[in-house]
Amino acid sequence: MDTPTTYFHWGFILISTPNLLVIAGMVVLFAIALVAPFPHAEADDDGRRN
Amino acid sequence: MAVATSVESAGSSQPESASWTLKLRQAIDRHLPMDHLLPDRQPYFVGSWVYVFGVVTIAALVWVVVSGVVLTFMGPQWWHVSGVGRFFNSLHFWSVQLFFIFMVLHLWGQYFMAGWRHGRAATWMIGVVIFGISVLTAFTGYLSQQNFDAQFIAINAKDAMNGAGIGVFFNVLNFGQMYGLHVMLLPIGVTALVVAHIVMVRTRGVVKPIDAEGGAQS
Amino acid sequence: MKSMGATQEEYYRGVRMIRYDLVKELAIALGAAGLLGLVLAAAFSSPDVPQVTIATWAQSDPLDFVTTAADELAGSTTSAGYGNPYNTAGEGQSWGPIGPQKWFGTRIPIDSANAFVIQPLQRASFSNANLASALKTWQDSDADQQGKWLDAYSKALPDATVTDGNVAVVAGDYGPLPVMMANLLGIAQAGALDGLLVSGGHFYQTDYTQPLLFMGDGGYLSGLADQAHLTGSQWGMMNETGSYPGQTWLWLYTMWYQVFPFTSDDGFLGLNAGNADLGIIILMTLLTTALALVPFIPGLRDVPRWLPIHRLIWRRYYAPRRSSASRIEAPQL
Numbered sequence: 001m002d003t004p005t006t007y008f009h010w011g012f013i014l015i016s017t018p019n020l021l022v023i024a025g026m027v028v029l030f031a032i033a034l035v036a037p038f039p040h041a042e043a044d045d046d047g048r049r050n
Numbered sequence: 051m052a053v054a055t056s057v058e059s060a061g062s063s064q065p066e067s068a069s070w071t072l073k074l075r076q077a078i079d080r081h082l083p084m085d086h087l088l089p090d091r092q093p094y095f096v097g098s099w100v101y102v103f104g105v106v107t108i109a110a111l112v113w114v115v116v117s118g119v120v121l122t123f124m125g126p127q128w129w130h131v132s133g134v135g136r137f138f139n140s141l142h143f144w145s146v147q148l149f150f151i152f153m154v155l156h157l158w159g160q161y162f163m164a165g166w167r168h169g170r171a172a173t174w175m176i177g178v179v180i181f182g183i184s185v186l187t188a189f190t191g192y193l194s195q196q197n198f199d200a201q202f203i204a205i206n207a208k209d210a211m212n213g214a215g216i217g218v219f220f221n222v223l224n225f226g227q228m229y230g231l232h233v234m235l236l237p238i239g240v241t242a243l244v245v246a247h248i249v250m251v252r253t254r255g256v257v258k259p260i261d262a263e264g265g266a267q268s
Numbered sequence: 269m270k271s272m273g274a275t276q277e278e279y280y281r282g283v284r285m286i287r288y289d290l291v292k293e294l295a296i297a298l299g300a301a302g303l304l305g306l307v308l309a310a311a312f313s314s315p316d317v318p319q320v321t322i323a324t325w326a327q328s329d330p331l332d333f334v335t336t337a338a339d340e341l342a343g344s345t346t347s348a349g350y351g352n353p354y355n356t357a358g359e360g361q362s363w364g365p366i367g368p369q370k371w372f373g374t375r376i377p378i379d380s381a382n383a384f385v386i387q388p389l390q391r392a393s394f395s396n397a398n399l400a401s402a403l404k405t406w407q408d409s410d411a412d413q414q415g416k417w418l419d420a421y422s423k424a425l426p427d428a429t430v431t432d433g434n435v436a437v438v439a440g441d442y443g444p445l446p447v448m449m450a451n452l453l454g455i456a457q458a459g460a461l462d463g464l465l466v467s468g469g470h471f472y473q474t475d476y477t478q479p480l481l482f483m484g485d486g487g488y489l490s491g492l493a494d495q496a497h498l499t500g501s502q503w504g505m506m507n508e509t510g511s512y513p514g515q516t517w518l519w520l521y522t523m524w525y526q527v528f529p530f531t532s533d534d535g536f537l538g539l540n541a542g543n544a545d546l547g548i549i550i551l552m553t554l555l556t557t558a559l560a561l562v563p564f565i566p567g568l569r570d571v572p573r574w575l576p577i578h579r580l581i582w583r584r585y586y587a588p589r590r591s592s593a594s595r596i597e598a599p600q601l
Contacts, residue, residue, distance in 0.1 A: 045286045144304075188515060208484075213368075
């Protein structure tokens with residue numbers, strides 16, 4: 001991990017592989033959180049209302 | 051509630067407004083009763099992983115603080131010379147990365163849910179302040195590393211601070227000042243504001259879905 | 269705003285409530301975040317490129333060290349011409365009437381030539397008659413003479429030869445400079461200058477303003493930083509040494525340094541490369557304030573309603589009414 005990493009250069013953008021991975025990972029994680037089903041036990045819902 | 055009633059009636063022998071203690075307790079009871087602070091039920095629409103980002107941010111912050119306390123206890127040079135120290139520094143480093151990742155995901159989530167609706171604007175605003183102070187805390191942490199990275203960040207950042215006139219009060223080249231801020235004042239600030247943020251969330255409860263009652267700004 | 273002052277009971281009236289264990293969720297989150305942190309720490313450790321000392325600088329690149337020291341005497345380094353808060357040699361940054369760098373004055377006074385070269389040599393001249401006499405010659409000469417020596421010496425330095433850590437220039441009229449520089453280089457290589465620059469008459473030290481400014485004036489440290497992609501024009505603030513992620517959360521702040529008008533000498537509305545630090549701090553302050561005020565800014569606060577992302581998050585709520593399944597019946601909010 002102490003060896004220099006690769007940098008990507010597009011126009012004025014210059015970004016390292018680890019930084020790119022972090023940002024891409026965040027976008028992916030957010031997308032997964034949006035679509036992944038959230039576990040809810042049927043028993044949690046006893047039909048009670050406030 | 052029965053207890054509160056009996057205490058109130060016991061105190062009614064004197065004018066109610068006389069006791070500041072009583073007034074404070076009644077205010078707390080009114081705004082944040084225990085069943086709001088630690089509710090065992092949530093509205094049925096709370097059912098998405100997006101809701102989980104906030105609690106994971108808090109969990110990461112706990113680990114940041116725990117590893118930071120160990121590093122502080124042993125002193126700023128320990129982690130350069132000890133394998134155990136290096137491990138705690140690594141735990142600190144990665145916990146900070148996780149803290150920021152989940153804090154930003156939480157921010158995205160709250161933005162897309164327009165979580166500031168129905169009287170929750172102050173909660174959002176304190177969240178933004180927490181983000182800002184966290185950036186400053188991380189920055190002073192990078193300056194406190196006592197390695198090459200810290201040296202060049204200090205040399206590079208002094209121009210920004212001096213250009214804005216802040217460098218006079220906030221000298222990034224002064225290790226003692228940066229270290230003190232990093233291990234004491236700034237973490238206390240972040241933690242206190244996070245507690246306030248959570249209390250505000252629990253006081254009002256989670257916001258209803260958009261258009262449950264008109265527009266996003268209602 | 270009708271829900272503003274409502275209690276939670278009123279706010280949630282008629283909403284179906286389900287069991288939800290917040291404390292269990294926090295406990296699981298603590299375990300998961302801790303486990304993830306432990307795995308990452310064990311697998312990847314953390315970045316720790318050793319610090320550069322003035323000694324390693326003088327040993328690794330003696331010519332850069334001597335050139336920087338000569339430039340300090342000539343007053344041509346970054347720190348010598350910086351302005352506030354270190355000295356009055358530079359204008360400092362301003363944007364129209366906004367010039368906080370000037371407002372707060374010279375609060376951390378540093379005279380680069382004296383602090384980095386003359387004073388350390390004076391301390392080292394004890395029991396070194398050769399250096400003491402060279403220093404006396406220097407100090408007894410007028411600025412005009414000093415300037416001529418420095419000029420000649422600086423012109424000879426690019427062709428200097430380095431042997432065994434010593435810097436030699438071709439013969440010329442440099443006055444006492446070669447003796448002074450050879451001694452300063454020797455003190456630095458031995459590690460004594462590291463101590464002299466932080467001492468300031470105190471026993472305990474926590475302030476590294478002087479040695480960091482001196483090293484920042486040289487080309488050695490910034491050369492290393494350039495290799496590690498840490499400089500300002502390389503988005504350096506969000507980068508980290510080695511293959512580690514850096515302060516990615518500074519991406520927006522760092523980005524402004526790479527774009528117009530902060531890269532341009534002419535700039536726009538008085539904002540340019542010359543006052544980029546001030547301009548970007550002002551811009552980021554405004555943007556952060558805007559982020560905090562999103563709940564009140566028309567347009568910005570409406571975007572979430574226009575984008576259907578919230579329909580994914582609350583898909584249970586927006587799910588079409590199904591009369592047979594009472595569990596997902598339409599709510600009566």
